Amino acid sequence: MSKNKSSESVKVVVRCRPLNRKEESSGPVGGIVQMDLRLGQVILRNPRASPSEPQKTFTFDAVYDGNSKQRDLYDESVRPLIDSVLAGFNGTIFAYGQTGTGKTYTMQGAWLDPEKRGVIPNAFDHIFTHISRSQSDKQYLVRASYLEIYREEIRDLLDPNHSSTRGLDLRESPETGVYVQDLTSCVCKSIKEIEEVMNVGNQARVVGATDMNEHSSRSHALFLITVECSQPGPDGRKHIRVGRLNLVDLAGSERQAKTGVHGERLKEAAKINLSLSALGNVISALADGRSGHVPYRDSKLTRLLQDSLGGNAKTVMVATLGPAPAHYDETLTTLRYANRAKNIQNQPKVNEDPKDALLREFQKEIARLKAQLNHRRWRSKQKKEQVDCEDWGRDSDEEMEDEEEAVETETDDYVKLEEQRLEREKEAITEDQFLLVEEKQKLLGDLRKEQEATEQLTAKYKAMESKLLVGGKNIMDHTNEQQKMLEVKRQEIAEQTRKEREIQQQMLVQDEETVELRETFTSLQQEVEAKTKKLKKLYSKLQCIKAEIKDMNDEHVGSRQELEQTQNELTRELKFKYLIIENFIPPEEKNKIMNRLTFDPEEDQWNFQPLVPAQSKFSQMKKRPTSAVGYKRPISQYARVAIAMGAHSRFRAENIMFLELDMCPPNPSSLDCLAEAATNQTPSQENSPTRNRDIHKSSSW
């Protein structure tokens, strides 16, 4: 229980009420909520959707359907919480849901029918039975307060004239933290008393009748029970533990935007605020930054329940549902909200030796009173001694007498004895000493006063002590133990069912996993076979390729060696050629040749560039222009006529082959031998000097 670093999440249970008469009559559709009690699942069917649409499933710590009994819910879900409150934890139970889904029924139930009593009366029962059965060295103090928050105003339901006074203030003190100023707190000694407190409060609560719900709670109601328990610890000192139990009955969830439940902690219930005056809440959510100051932040309810949501408390949330199809959307919203609430983490801690424990104050007060009582008794004895001078056999330990009953009887005894003695003395004295009578009577009066004071003190002491409930006072041990056993067993059973449910939920998850696994498994085996085959095939392929690679490698090595050899030869030749060039060819020549060399990539060899650039030859040597058709050169009209007319020496040049029967010997001339030979070879050549001149001319062209 008292684990150190124990953060646990809010426990969420869901409860669904049965269809009521109105709903049954209005439609034959039946409920939209199905519950699987064993698995803790709620299945929600959308009445408007087609049947094929998947239903929504939510899983919770526990679910209770329309047939469930108040007792079941209490035993399974609430009892462990109350036990931890008795052990000094803070606990909170709150009911959340749409209006008319049974929040108040769950929390309070019907008082008269023991079957239908809700969480709150059952918790009373539990607490006081626990106290009466506990060991006698434990002392308890139980206090109860009852308040409601209506329109962001705190009202004390136990204050008889609460409606006339204004709302209470939430304040903080450095010593005790957040508290409600002037809140009535009743010390309760029995179930009857605390039930009385509850009834008084319930009558003062704001309940309205609406079409949706005849007894609709218009406000959030908080019943606060503080259980202080003092027990001597191993070190001999008394240790005080304080458990606080908050029982919260919220107003219907659709009212929460109006009643201001919004605040930091409950902001999961994201509702749009209707009135513009709540604009601040919105902005404050925006400005909820690291270093800004947010003037709104949280509502009174969340401040009061600060510890219960994400703080030092154990929390059970009961979400209530209605099964009517008309409220599908609201039910869904409630379920979603409850689902989110599962994630809130709390860090419950035992409240040990808190400074403010009222129990401690009471104990101190009692101790003080006791001391006073003893003191007084001692003084009265002294007085007695004064009164009669006789020696009085007294027990020395009387002064420190603790037992209260003993004190009383003893005082009584004293008084009686004293009175007798006084009587006797009186008799004696009246006989001879009348004077003393007055004095003695005065003393007697004194004594009476003393006695009265003692009695008053005793009464006060008793009253104080009776407020403390001491365990084990009125027990029939046997039954008690048996009942305890029974309780333990019941707890065990509840625990078992809870565990079972958990295990089943787990099992469901695991089942799914297993199925998945199995499927994958069979397919895996096949896959393995296929893969092995493939592997083998691939392996042999791999071997082949390896061999191939080796062959290739060898080949390459061979060819490389060959290439190297040729390269060597070529280098040698090249060197030789260089040697020749260097030694035999003058460098200018070499340069000239080098410049002329060009590489012809097509033929793969070096060629000499021609000395004269090839194209320039063509551009210089233009063709002779042809001036007249058929003639080699321009011929004047006259010449043509002359030709036509007959031979004339002037134009002989045009007709070289024109031979006349003129056989004169050839004259020596200045012709060069080549030309002469040519003419000599030509049998029809003219040998006239003019002709020679022509020839000369022609050779000059």
Next chain:
Amino acid sequence: MASFSSNEWKAVCAKFTNAQQLSDVESRTDPENDPFRSKYKARELLTEIYCSLKNFEAGDGEEHDDGETSEPEPTEEPLDGEKPVDLDAFSRGWSSDSRAGLRAARLAAVEYYLGVNHVDTEELSAGQEHLMNCMKHLGKCRVSSENVSLFIHVRNQLGILWAGRDETEKSQGFLETAESIYQRYMKENGSPPTDMTEYFCSEENQLTHQERTKKFELAYTHTLYYLAQVYQYFGENERAANYCYSTLQRQLQLNQFNPMEWALNAATLSQYYITKGQYMEGRHCLAAATVISGLAGEVPSEAAAQESEAERDRREQLKQKRSEIARCWIKYCLNLLRDAKKLLEDNIGELDTDRQDELRRARRREEEEEGRKQALLFGSEDTFDSIASVEEKVSYLFPLDFTEARAIFLVGQNYVNQAKEHFQMDGFVTDHIEILQDHSALFRALAFFEEDVERRCKMHKRRVDMLEPICNDLNSQYYLLIRRQLMFELAETYNEMMDLKLTLANRQEDSQSLDNHTIKKFNHLCSASAKYFQMFLDSLCSPEGKIPEHLEEDVLRPALVARFRVARLHSKLISSSPPVQLDNLNKALENYKYVVQYCEAHPEAAAAAETELELSKEMVGLLPLKINRLKARMATNN
């Protein structure tokens, strides 16, 4: 219509007025145990109206029955949800001055009121049905000045309804359509539209144009407000903030606000801008808040408060809200100083003069280029000047030297005193301490700008004086977190003071050894700091006094840092006696070791305190050497 002037129609109108009266006025005074009495009555009346409307139409429906069928029936709206932008409503459907259009609008209006009535009486599903019917009727009509108001209202209501069921996407659809209908209408038409109530009014009771505009604009303001919530829900904070701003601005313009509430909202909005670093906007919001809160009237005097309860309530309320605004101002000053500090800090946390000059130049340049344009502007004509004058009292620029910082600090301090007046220790513990923490942080930020070491030290001393008594007074069970914060802050303050004393001493007597008094002072500060760190660490322990094996995430870094600091402080203590020195060194080593070991055991913790871990590792290596040397020296001396 023939029936317009008839008595029947008059009866319908009377019923309608009656229903309005019932649901708006009388429902407020309904008894608590019968909260919806008037609403139910109103509902009955509305249902009757609906029936008789149907009858009317059926009666003279015959003549235009064919007209109705001949007209193409507009396509059905989707059952729930809204098409993202449904603006063809402007172009298709009956025009509203046609008979059929008017009829549809009237039916839609009655359906709308029925829907709202059901929602108000907690029958959401029924309400939804009526509202969807209203949409259906409207779907047959074209948007016009006769019915645009209804178009927007019904979408507002549906938006709220769906948001209440956590289906914010749906409500976003409705609200965004409402917004675009408004915008389009204003662009295309813009004449003051008929209010729904006018459908059932006689001619002489029609509203004036001003009233019409006001009602219509108010409906749109609501749309904006709901959209702000929707966007906030989706985490689009900037957009949501803009919508909040426009809501506030419209409230101011339409003069529809409660001054105190408005002021508080503006102040809250300022906090959003401040955390975003937009100080000009933040200042504007705050100044507006201060001015508008002044409109709420004077705080009743104490004497008046004692006489009547109402006055006392009002006094409390006003005081509280003004103090809240003052706290927002404190945060403004504090953040401004802090951010400036962050800008000017060099890597050892001292004032960086280069940065200072650079920023000065930048500011001058900006001034020459004429200052930034203000993005927000609140205010009607009459408040505008006063807002500006409040704004002038404090700068929105980062302070760059001590005088500027001091000006901001003084403003902040002024508000601190104002806020403390209401948030007293007795009754408002958390708030009071938060204010003190802010005050201390203001001093801290100011000390950064102060050049005189002596005076800086005094500022820190003020912080200690402020926080120390409170830290010891608080109940450790209820105020665990606050106490931890205070302890840590105190320890750090002492640490800073010690550092300052050390620099001071070093400066004064460079070569000489420290005199006795200084050493005593120094050791006192040192041990005080160590004490508070140790207290902090003790607060983490379990009730049995054991150190937790696993530190929670939120205290992980502080705890490791505290350990590290304790170790450093121990090794810094000056002592002339070797055994004491040895003792201190051993303690230091122990704490260094703890840090190293914890990080080894929890590797994820190493990231939280990287530099500390590194140094600790080094020290764990070095300190044993030092200890051994000391031991050796002691041995030889003996």
